[in-house]
Amino acid sequence: MSSPTLDAPALDAPALESLRAALRGPxxxxxxxxxxEARHIYNAMIDRHPAALVSCADAGDVMAAVxxxxxxxxxxxxxxxxxxxPGLCVVDGGVTLDLSPMRWCRxxxxxxxxxxxxxxxxxxLDHATAAFGLAxxxxxxxxxxxxxxxxxxGHGYLTRKYGLTIDNLLAADVVLADGGFVTASETEHPDLFWALRGGGGNFGVVTSFTFRLHPVATVGAAVTLWPVDRTTEVLKWYREYLPQAPDDVYGFFAELVVPPAPPFPEELHGQKxxxxxxxxxxxxxxxxxxxxxxNEAGPPSFHFTAPMPYETLQSNFDALLPAGLQWYWRGAFFDAVPDAAAEVHRRYGEAVPTDLCTMHLYPVDGAAGxxxxxxxxxxxxDATWSGVFGxxxxxxxxxxxxxxxxxxxxSQMQPYSMxxxxxxxxxxxxxxxxxxxTYRDNYDRLARIKHSYDPYNLFHANQNIRPAQERSSTRSSTM
Structure with a gap:
């Protein structure tokens, strides 16, 4: 799926050489x-052709490139x-700032x-923190x-216990649209720090993040499966059980075709x-x-439990979902799963068209709520689940x-979404x-902060928040 070429100036040879001369990275x-190789990303459905991909070695490279x-x-x-x-990290005819050389953890x-x-x-991050029993x-x-x-x-297996990823963000180093560099935290540029925690890539290029860690080493992992025609009754049990469960319990509901791999028994391979x-x-x-x-949901067809290093649990799906697959997804927040919604889930779970298509309901309650x-x-x-249809x-x-x-x-789930x-x-x-x-009452505040830090909307290759009173003049170094 390719986007149309954007109406932007080409990166001619002198401009390309000037850019190369200003950076340490290629x-x-x-x-x-x-x-x-450089332009292809995780989702193979995206086929875009940037004018250049800039590998940024450090914050100085990012500033020069911006x-x-x-x-x-x-x-x-x-x-x-x-x-x-949706492939927002590459743009036809433009420049992608590739931060992959800035891959480190302290x-x-x-x-x-x-x-x-x-x-x-x-x-x-998981590997570096696991050495200290933290995550x-x-x-x-x-x-x-x-x-x-x-x-x-950011949400994941620890969200009910320790909140969203942004709830554990302590500071961020940011290159702004004017090429300046700031650190955002509760005490420095607090308005920017507020916006970075959920506002996407609208406000600058973050060159480093500082996170709070928690004592996590070996966790209890478990997988429970039922036949897909039991979806309605399983969801009716799950919707009641999980929200009242202790924060130590996390479980995301999924519809899937059982992969031909351990720990699943051969007789379940390929079963919806x-x-x-x-x-x-x-x-x-x-x-x-x-x-x-x-067992309260009825006898499962498969149930597996095992102590497991948290780092291992985090990587369990990596081999099943490698780079290079075709992806199309959408998401929605839910605060309940009424009976009618459970029926929609059953119907579409039974109609999964290919072996990797899936739907997940990720809990975002507990500490995050x-x-x-x-x-x-x-x-x-106030949401209980963050749903993804993949x-x-x-x-x-x-x-x-x-x-x-x-x-x-x-679309069929929208009547039940938030x-x-x-x-x-x-x-x-x-x-x-x-x-x-997606931002509800926070949108207008985000738009005002966007105007303060990026009035010409330079950072708009994202789920874009337009600056309040957006300036329509050409972007320039006089910002």
């Missing part, structure tokens, strides 16, 4: 042998881990903090970039199923006892099929009113 252009792009009137995108579902075990570079992956909430696929995950809010993927952060000697409750709606840009603190397949020939299943399923969705699950064709719905 600049990859269409004529270079590594161009096709200045060159802005002064040249070029389109700008920012790539951390390259997991943007842990302070005494202070229980970790600082990471803008190109760091979740796997890097912070961050996703469920470890090849995801920390930057994009965090700026959108529903189930819950669990994480228990309580005492390990209570693991079996805690998840015996699954005890933060005020106006304390960060993430406004859905059309996934390796075959480009199935792109239309998986997109139709995803969009039809998402009106907005997790910005990191937004689709490629989401309208401006959908972005506003």
């Amino acid at each position: 600049v990859v252009a269409p004529q270079d042998a590594t161009y096709d 200045n060159h792009v802005r002064d040249g009137g070029l389109e700008l995108a920012v790539m951390g881990g390259g997991h943007s579902g 842990v302070d075990p005494a202070a229980r903090t970790a600082q990471v570079g803008g190109g760091t992956l979740i796997s890097d 912070t909430p961050a996703g469920v696929i470890s090849t995801t970039g920390v930057g994009g995950l965090t700026l959108g809010g 199923s529903c189930g819950v993927i669990w994480c228990w952060t309580g005492p390990l000697d209570r693991l079996e006892e805690t998840f015996a409750v699954v 005890r933060v005020g709606a106006d304390e960060t840009a993430w406004s859905y603190r 059309g996934i397949d390796p075959d480009p020939g199935n792109a239309g099929l998986i997109k139709r299943w995803c969009t039809d399923y998402w 009106g907005g969705g997790y910005v990191n699950f937004a689709g490629a064709d989401e309208r401006a009113d959908r972005v506003r719905a």
Whole structure:
């Protein structure tokens, strides 16, 4: 799926050489042998052709690149881990700032903090912190970039216990649209810090993040499956059980085709199923006892429990969902699962068109729900689940099929949604009113902060928040 070429000036040879001269990292252009490899991202449905991809070695490179792009009137995108579902990290005819060289993590075990570079992956963060028996909430696929995950809010296995990723963000180093560099925290540029916690990549290029860590080492992992025709009754049990469960219990509901891999028995391989993927952060000697409750939904077709290093749990889906697949997804927040919604889930679960297509309901209650709606840009603190509808397949020939299943399923669930969705699950064709719905009452404040830090909307290759009183003149170094 390719976007149209944007109406922006071309990056001519002198401009390209000037950019290369200003940076330590390499600049990859269409004529270079590594161009096709550099422009391809996690989602193979995205096929865009930037004028250049700039590998930023450090914050100085980012500052120089932002200045060159802005002064040249070029389109700008920012790539951390390259997991943007709609491909917002690459732009036709523009410049992508590739932060992957800034992939590092420094842990302070005494202070229980970790600082990471803008190109760091979740796997890097988990590995560095695991050595000290520490962790912070961050996703469920470890090849995801920390930057994009965090700026959108971030949820994962530790969210009911320790909140969203942004609830554990202590500071961020940011390169602004005017090329300046600031550190944002509760005490420095607090308005920017508020906006970064859920407002996406609208406000600048974050070159490092500092997180609070928590004592997490070995957790209790569990997977429970039922046949897909049991979806309705399982969801009726799950919707009652999980919200009242202790914060140590995390479990996301999923519809899936059972993969042909351990720990699943061969007789279940390829079977359409529903189930819950669990994480228990309580005492390990209570693991079996805690998840015996699954029998209340009726005898499962498969139930597995095991103590597991948290770092291992985080990477369990990596091999199943490698880079290079076709993806189309959409998201929605839910505060309840009424009977009629459970029936929709059953119907679309039975109609999963290919083996990797899935739907997940990720819990965002517990500790995350005890933060005020106006304390960060993430406004859905009253949500119980962040849902994602994912059309996934390796075959480009199935792109239309998986997109139709995803969009039809998402549309049928809208009457039961809260009106907005997790910005990191937004689709490629989401309208401006959908972005506003995602931020609810926080949108106008975000637009004012956007005007303060990026009045010409340089950072708009994202789920865009337009600056309040947006200036229409050409971007220039006189900002």
